[in-house]
Ligand code: MN
């Protein structure tokens with residue numbers, strides 16, 4: 548990895564970490580989700596970084612892929628197990644980080660679940676170095692979760708990161724999946740254990756107001772350059788974006804328009820991922836740069 552890339556990863560990581568802290572401080576019982584999302588995203592922009600994906604605010608049995616819609620009135624409630632997942636990038640180099648917490652009064656298991664995902668992340672971070680296999684990292688996460696009476700979510704994983712590519716080639720499993728691929732020195736990866744008191748699997752439900760432009764889809768270059776909507780969408784460079792970011796341009800038509808672009812195959816729409824037995828889910832995530840003897844966490 549070149550020095551300038553490393554510096555961009557570090558800068559983006561630092562900004563994502565601070566944005567996440569801002570969100571965690573603001574989120575509370577009675578506060579609107581959309582206000583927290585805006586505070587986080589505004590901070591990233593104020594720091595002259597870019598938003599790598601819409602803030603995911605996923606609550607209780609929802610594991611991921613929900614961001615407030617343009618007209619979202621939803622508020623945090625007492626006992627909500629909240630996962631905030633934040634991404635910032637500088638010139639395409641991404642910091643991706645997440646944390647879980649409870650708003651109001653915690654319910655049974657919630658704090659233990661959060662501690663479990665945090666311990667699993669710490670265990671993986673301690674072990675990671677060039678040459679370790681994906682299977683070994685997955686096994687560490689799986690065992691730590693099991694030792695605390697929970698299970699890791701098997702069909703969610705960490706991932707390698709590349710310039711303007713949030714999920715590049717490598718998937719970092721949250722269980723020992725037998726993948727003997729070795730992690731190489733100099734790559735950037737996000738480690739993100741999800742712990743649950745449910746089945747340990749998530750399933751797709753309704754759209755979560757997050758979309759992504761399908762660059763490689765045939766025919767996607769046919770839109771006229773003057774179409775302001777497509778121009779904005781292309782400016783995200785294939786990274787995920789939120790419906791509400793386009794509200795100023797499209798007004799209330801925005802949701803219908805996004806769905807139409809999904810049905811035409813121009814956009815991918817993300818669906819919220821819900822635990823199969825409606826178990827509660829906690830997530831902890833850091834982005835790291837792998838080196839010979841360990842790793843450097845960029846999102847602290
Ligand atoms: Mn994330």
Ligand code: MN
Nearest residue numbers: 643737739832
């Ligand atoms: Mn991630």
